[in-house]
Amino acid sequence: MAGYLVRRLVETLLLLLVMSFLIYGLIGLMPGDPIDLMVSADPNLTAADAQRLKALQGLDVPLPQRYWRWLMATLSGDLGYSRLYARPVLEVLGPRLLNTLLLMGTSLVLALAIAVPAGILAALDPRGPVDNTINLLAFAGFSMPSFWLGLLLIILFSVQLGWLPAGGSASIGESGLLDRLRYLILPVLTLTLLTAGTFIRFVRAAMLEALREDFIRTARVKGLSTTSVVIRHALPHTALALITITALHVGSLFSGALVVETIFAYLGMGKLIYDAVIGNDYNLALVALLLATLVTLLANLLADLAYGWLDPRIDYGG
Amino acid sequence: MAAEGIPAGRRRRFWRRLAGHRLATGAGWLLAALVLAGLFGPPLGRAFGLDSEAVNLFGRLAPASLEHPLGTDELGRDLLLRLLEGGRISLAVGVAGALLTALIGTAIGLAAGYAGGRVDAALMRLTDGIIALPLLPLLIVLAAVDLTRLGLPATLVEGGLASVWRIVLLVALFGWTTVARLVRASVLSQKERDYVRAARALGAGPWRIAVRHVLPNVASPIIVATTLSIGNIMLTESVLSFLGLGIQPPLPSWGNMLTNAQELIWQAPHLAVWPGALIFLAVIAFNLLGDGLQDALDPRGDAGF
Numbered sequence: 107m108a109g110y111l112v113r114r115l116v117e118t119l120l121l122l123l124v125m126s127f128l129i130y131g132l133i134g135l136m137p138g139d140p141i142d143l144m145v146s147a148d149p150n151l152t153a154a155d156a157q158r159l160k161a162l163q164g165l166d167v168p169l170p171q172r173y174w175r176w177l178m179a180t181l182s183g184d185l186g187y188s189r190l191y192a193r194p195v196l197e198v199l200g201p202r203l204l205n206t207l208l209l210m211g212t213s214l215v216l217a218l219a220i221a222v223p224a225g226i227l228a229a230l231d232p233r234g235p236v237d238n239t240i241n242l243l244a245f246a247g248f249s250m251p252s253f254w255l256g257l258l259l260i261i262l263f264s265v266q267l268g269w270l271p272a273g274g275s276a277s278i279g280e281s282g283l284l285d286r287l288r289y290l291i292l293p294v295l296t297l298t299l300l301t302a303g304t305f306i307r308f309v310r311a312a313m314l315e316a317l318r319e320d321f322i323r324t325a326r327v328k329g330l331s332t333t334s335v336v337i338r339h340a341l342p343h344t345a346l347a348l349i350t351i352t353a354l355h356v357g358s359l360f361s362g363a364l365v366v367e368t369i370f371a372y373l374g375m376g377k378l379i380y381d382a383v384i385g386n387d388y389n390l391a392l393v394a395l396l397l398a399t400l401v402t403l404l405a406n407l408l409a410d411l412a413y414g415w416l417d418p419r420i421d422y423g424g
Numbered sequence: 425m426a427a428e429g430i431p432a433g434r435r436r437r438f439w440r441r442l443a444g445h446r447l448a449t450g451a452g453w454l455l456a457a458l459v460l461a462g463l464f465g466p467p468l469g470r471a472f473g474l475d476s477e478a479v480n481l482f483g484r485l486a487p488a489s490l491e492h493p494l495g496t497d498e499l500g501r502d503l504l505l506r507l508l509e510g511g512r513i514s515l516a517v518g519v520a521g522a523l524l525t526a527l528i529g530t531a532i533g534l535a536a537g538y539a540g541g542r543v544d545a546a547l548m549r550l551t552d553g554i555i556a557l558p559l560l561p562l563l564i565v566l567a568a569v570d571l572t573r574l575g576l577p578a579t580l581v582e583g584g585l586a587s588v589w590r591i592v593l594l595v596a597l598f599g600w601t602t603v604a605r606l607v608r609a610s611v612l613s614q615k616e617r618d619y620v621r622a623a624r625a626l627g628a629g630p631w632r633i634a635v636r637h638v639l640p641n642v643a644s645p646i647i648v649a650t651t652l653s654i655g656n657i658m659l660t661e662s663v664l665s666f667l668g669l670g671i672q673p674p675l676p677s678w679g680n681m682l683t684n685a686q687e688l689i690w691q692a693p694h695l696a697v698w699p700g701a702l703i704f705l706a707v708i709a710f711n712l713l714g715d716g717l718q719d720a721l722d723p724r725g726d727a728g729f
Binding site for chain 2: 117121124125129132133134135136137242245246248249250251252253254257258260261265272354357358360361364365368369376379380383384391394395398399401402403406
């Protein structure tokens with residue numbers, strides 16, 4: 107187990123390193139680098155000045171050298187300044203990451219709270235009317251364009267009914283918890299509905315498989331009620347699959363969060379990445395993307411470890 | 425779909441099962457209607473002198489009327505014509521992206537399965553890595569990259585049509601993992617079978633074995649995966665286009681038609697409803713069709729029908 111853990115950690119770090127190089131290279135290819143922006147902002151700058159500025163910023167050396175310099179600075183804790191926010195990158199990122207984790211975490215819990223009962227109900231009535239209805243709803247959930255669902259909810263709850271704000275994080279001059287919650291409802295609802303469909307399908311499939319197992323048949327023959335068979339015997343059996351799916355889903359949850367945050371002007375990491383890319387904030391975009399990648403990779407690693415820990419049959423062979 | 429080598433009985437069973445799947449059948453008809461509308465709508469409109477790009481600043485955001493059945497957008501263009509035109513692009517991106525995805529996936533799956541050893545391990549680690557990545561943030565950066573900085577001529581990488589190709593390539597770059605895994609597994613399970621060994625002993629090369637023995641066995645799951653991926657690709661395209669990084673206006677796609685809809689949501693909610701509804705219908709139809717195909721192509725009996 108320890109050997110396996112070390113190997114997976116090394117793999118994760120390697121992947122992160124490769125991604126950091128790729129993302130570093132890509133960010134440098136975005137339109138309008140910082141020097142271009144300075145030149146276009148100041149008509150008195152000559153080409154020679156621009157060249158000098160490039161040398162000053164270390165932008166005239168080849169990509170691998172620049173990357174190496176950036177990597178060393180990053181590893182020593184210097185993540186640079188954000189151009190858009192004129193503050194150290196880390197200071198900008200911190201609160202945003204918390205906001206996103208709040209959004210993703212709440213949606214994830216709610217999606218599971220919908221998907222587990224719905225998936226069980228569907229699995230208990232395979233191809234029957236209940237299953238068909240739930241199945242169709244699940245399909246609707248993961249076939250829905252995320253931003254469109256957000257827009258529809260805005261039309262319904264903000265434009266037509268006027269119950270909830272169409273976007274933002276808090277009312278001006280308000281700092282209460284209730285006020286913040288009002289701004290959370292629509293983003294969380296959108297992300298929950300988007301996620302629940304996929305989870306329902308997974309719970310249903312895992313449950314169907316569990317119900318086919320011999321020990322379930324034994325429990326039934328023993329005369330246990332359906333409820334207790336499902337809750338006491340089948341559900342624990344599906345826990346493994348659920349944990350894995352949840353962890354593997356963190357990446358796509360992040361993608362969903364990015365869209366939802368952009369639509370509802372919710373101040374999270376996703377919107378930050380989008381704004382940084384659109385606004386040519388190189389440092390911020392780079393670190394934010396790497397942080398998003400790190401969070402996803404760690405979730406995957408945790409899923410692997412949880413799997414091994416919960417299922418003693420799996421032997422990782424060191 | 426049914427290859428020549430497949431006996432007529434199995435083919436008949438496939439169609440019977442697919443027809444028994446009412447949702448999948450409905451989805452198939454809906455898709456046929458959308459594709460036909462996209463193919464013939466715009467030329468037909470032009471033949472009648474209707475122009476999807478005709479701007480009318482005095483008729484902006486008009487509600488539905490006889491002249492404009494679905495109303496007009498923020499530049500006074502007819503919404504229905506734009507939807508037909510946009511559907512063409514969105515569906516084309518979905519299908520082209522899925523085909524390219526299947527092609528790359530098959531190639532990588534074959535390579536990994538045949539080469540084995542280190543090449544296989546490396547390719548599979550790459551697959552795992554790609555699956556684990558947060559896709560959309562990376563796609564946003566990739567879509568924002570200025571390709572002229574790589575020395576590509578501007579005529580090749582800028583403009584509407586270039587943005588279509590770009591999206592197709594981008595989604596294929598990340599989408600191939602599912603098919604690659606399927607094909608690799610099939611190679612591994614077939615390559616040590618006696619009949620394949622016999623074929624090899626008779627002098628059949630790896631290419632012939634792949635085409636004659638491995639691919640026919642994995643054709644069904646590839647077809648299902650590809651159908652399902654059309655829907656996913658259309659969703660990705662629509663999100664990127666919505667964010668202004670996908671299909672570039674004035675070329676319409678269902679996604680980029682929604683870009684301005686949010687700002688206008690108080691004045692003209694109908695602009696936000698229609699393009700999204702069509703994306704939703706097309707994607708759910710592809711997913712239901714894929715689900716139906718999966719059941720119909722499943723070799724494990726007729727259970728459940």
